[in-house]
Amino acid sequence: MQKASGPYRVVEGIHAWGERWRRMLMHLHRKTSVSTAWVWLAEARILLDRLANMV
Numbered sequence: 001m002q003k004a005s006g007p008y009r010v011v012e013g014i015h016a017w018g019e020r021w022r023r024m025l026m027h028l029h030r031k032t033s034v035s036t037a038w039v040w041l042a043e044a045r046i047l048l049d050r051l052a053n054m055v
Helices: 007-020 032-054
Strands: none
Touching: none
């Protein structure tokens, strides 16, 4: 099966990211500091995954 390319791939990537990080997307009524912390955690995990794949 071929990988998708172009705008379709971007949309699929956004949906996949949302599914993986749905905990961060829930509870919109929380404080912004909590939301900010979840964003930092998500970014840290993405960075660590990329670093692990480089090795």
